[in-house]
Amino acid sequence: MNRKILTLNAISKKGLARLPESYTTANDMEAPDAILVRSQNMHEMAIPPSVLCIGRAGAGTNNIPIKAMSEKGIVVFNTPGANANAVKELVIAGMLMGTRNLFPALRFVSGLVGDDESLQKQVESGKKRFVGHELRGSTLGIIGLGAIGSKLAEAAIQLGMNVIGYDPDITVEAAWRLPSQVRRSASIDDLVKRADFVSLHVPLLPATRDLINAERIKLMKKGVVLLNFSREGIVNDAAALDSLNEGRLHAYVCDFPSNLLRPHPNFVSLPHLGASTEEAEENCAIMVSEQIADYLENGNIQNSVNFPNIAMPRESRYRLAIANANVPNMLGQISTALADAGLNIHNMVNKSRGDMAFTLVDVETEISVKIIEQLATIDGVLRVRYLPS
Ligand SMILES: NC(=O)C1=CN([C@@H]2O[C@H](COP(=O)(O)OP(=O)(O)OC[C@H]3O[C@@H](n4cnc5c(N)ncnc54)[C@H](O)[C@@H]3O)[C@@H](O)[C@H]2O)C=CC1
């Protein structure tokens, strides 16, 4: 079927190539079936009523109004783990930038004047200001042991670091990925007291806003390097500046700009580069393109952040995909409406997640527009799609 996909950010061509050939992609179009996005803020955007799903080529979905999309039956996907290696590698670079004073040292060298002999003398007398610490033997505290945090833990152990971690909601899968040497912290406070490096790998949520604030920074060891490759807002900028000024924070390495912190020589800020590798961009775009195509064609859902995972092999040509509220008797009402219309159900699956549920129904004969309209009027049904193959 011809489908229209609106791309709000640059999405890797290798990923877009995974969409069926009949699909059109463009960064400006009327009535798209789906939207592909990376970091663009969609909170103020008017979402066209034609949109069936949104694919976030990446992990964080705080740029998407998830609740409003759920209420409209719009499925939001992300790509768990697809850019985790890229972020992990940049965090390792960040630890070195912070502890080896690489930016102040680079600024020192760029400011030198004189002939080669004079430069040599200035370097030899000046370099003692930039003496740092090695990663090996230091303690890294990781807050959030999901896709990125667990990869970082593994790499840090290989570099000879001691790793402590905190994640009260760690998934079983992520826990299995963690090396046995990672020590569990009882709380964030406990973790920050013991770490030489603190790295944040949690989503931005109301509960994680200002997670690192003045009180927590006061618990940290003097000379700690703080790394935030998660989101701005998770570290309180004013508290970070105060502690950089007083020397408790040796360096704050962050993937987001801050006008307040920018003038401080030990604030290292990158332009949201964590996932900016060709490999990560391809991985995310491939994963998200395959997910939205399977949803648009078959109603199958994998890696949604607001609806349950659901999949049913196609054994009949006539499929209904129904987004509905997770309330009693939805299945009863749907199957009664189909039975009343003389339609025989071949296969049916329903999954729920929080307030949301999703139902796939394959019937043995064609479904009329009238039945689809009737199903859409059932209280709690958010969206009904007919997907004949
Ligand atoms: N700088 C960049 O370019 C990128 C930034 N990110 C950011 O990193 C975040 C993490 O990414 P992933 O590891 O892929 O996500 P993930 O979902 O695999 O892991 C997040 C982990 O944080 C844990 N968590 C949630 N609240 C917590 C809390 N209060 N305390 C401790 N742990 C908590 C969860 O249980 C989960 O295990 C994303 O939400 C995104 O904001 C992700 C990719 C690229």
Ligand SMILES: O=C(O)CCC(=O)C(=O)O
């Ligand atoms: O797409 C990007 O460059 C940003 C990635 C990111 O922040 C994420 O995946 O959460």
